[in-house]
Amino acid sequence: MLGRLAGVAGLALLLLAAALSARVPGVDLPFGGLTKLWRTHHLLGAGSLLLLLIHPLLLAFAASAWGQGLAFDTLFPPLADRATWAGWLALLLMMTFLAPSFAFFGAPNYERWKRVHALAGPAVILALIHTFLFSRTMPGPTDTIIWSLFALLGVGAVGWRLVFSRRIGRLPYTITRVDAVADGIAELSLRPEKTHLAYSAGNFVYLTPLDPGLAAGHREEHPYTLSSSPLEPELRIAIKALGDASRAIQTIPVGTPVTVEGPYGRFFPTDARVTTPELWVAGGVGITPFLARMRHLRALGERGDIHLVYGVQDESRTVYGEELRQLAAEIPGCALTFHYYFQEGPVTAAFLATACPDLARRDVYICGPLALNQLIRDHVRKAGVSADRIHSEEFELL
Structure with missing residues (x-):
């Protein structure tokens, strides 16, 4: 019973973590901003991994009451047992893409971390296959209904992040000015090519430069706080040279196309006025x-x-x-x-x-x-x- 409960709870947390990773603008506001939402996402992912690690161990421990051979077969069944092996593969993928997030492994490289995290999609799908093939967590059609809803939430979020956000979630802009406001800090001015982003002071966006001639950062998205007033016709973003991509963008040519995704964050109250000291x-x-x-x-x-x-x-x-x-x-x-x-x-x-x-x-x-x-x-x-x-x-x- 404990083994099955660990599996059910672990998969539920994994799917909720996947849903939070969608990064749909506005969804972060109830959490107090994207940073706090990301912390919730990290906690859900860590909890999911721990539960799914003990899930097979508890099942094997229960089976050991009928002999060590049955316990071994529970963990490592014949290759024809697709349900169990789908679960193992999902767990191995989870360990692979979650490991760099733990402090034990040191500070990860941002772009490499993002690429490894793309394994989350296959891990979610394999975990759902594992569950649907066993289909014995809850009685009757309740099992199928509940897991279908969780699956829709998790897979929909992954689909938004990997496919649809790139097509409809990013607004095209063009760089009109690059001002060196201090040593190693440039402020970019961006003109909207279609829809102008609606945002509040203190929000941030993900900026993706589309200049193939950049020394680094071409088609890489990075978060930057908007320095402009929401009433201005253009966006302004101040960028400090902290890494290869932000260093290269200090001298990005005027006229370069970029995309902007957001807005995110809730640093200040939504009311533009200052109502308290x-x-x-x-x-x-x-x-x-x-x-x-x-x-x-x-x-x-x-x-x-x-x-x-x-x-x-x-x-x-x-x-x-x-x-x-x-x-x-x-x-x-x-x-x-x-x-x-x-x-x-x-x-x-x-x-x-x-x-x-x-x-x-x-x-x-x-x-x-x-x-x-x-x-x-x-x-x-x-x-x-x-x-x-x-x-x-x-x-x-x-």
Whole structure:
């Protein structure tokens, strides 16, 4: 009984994880954004793998009561037993595509990880074949109905991700400008060729360049935060040279066609206005969502009780420094404080308390390196800000 329950629960989690991987724009919002949805996806995948690993072992353990030979035959039946071997092949594929996701194996290469994850589709199909051939998890037609619904959900999600999203989920754009806004950071301006993307300040998209002459990144999709106001006729995206693809895109030619998929994320509330006191903390290129919202607030003529703390290595590496000062001066109720790590070291609790004495009454938004996110979380929690009022954005294998 435990062996069968482990198999049923493991397959159900696998199919739910597959459904969440579809990355349909808007589906991530109930989870609080794509990053949080991805964490749920990872937990479901890990739970599924563990349950499906113990599933055959428990069945073999039960069979051992009638002898070791029956236990061995339960695990490794004759080749004609297609149902069992379909299950084993599905499990081997799962171990192959899930292994790189575990920290034990170190940080994976993003593109290689994505290619290996394509094995999820065959694994789901083989697991369903295994279940349908046995068809004994539940009595009567209930078995077929429930697993058919799960199958439709999982296979439909995989089909959307691998086939349909490439055809109808991506909008064509053309690069009209490439501005070097800082050392190693370029802001691309994109003109829509058909439909203009509808989005909110703080959203991000997947950008796919279609220039075969790029040194790296041709037809590779990567997530980038939009730096433009939703009221602008073009999209703007700030990209830092962190890898081969983002480094190559720094000098991408004007006129290059690209595709944009999204929007994703829910960093800020959907309401464009600032209705509560807020503290924004940015590190490096993590200023991008805050810049987008400031541009939007100015375009709307809105005010807000906002204090932005922007941490960079030194003044020469400040991204959008002059524009940020101008925006802060033009948005009523907006204050701006710079923190330079080279001169002042890491952001301390004392620095935050001096820069923003009333931070305990503010909702806190953080975007930057993971170390900065954790540091600011620790500081503001100790200052009295509850966990539900702290919001952060991280891109972890998105």
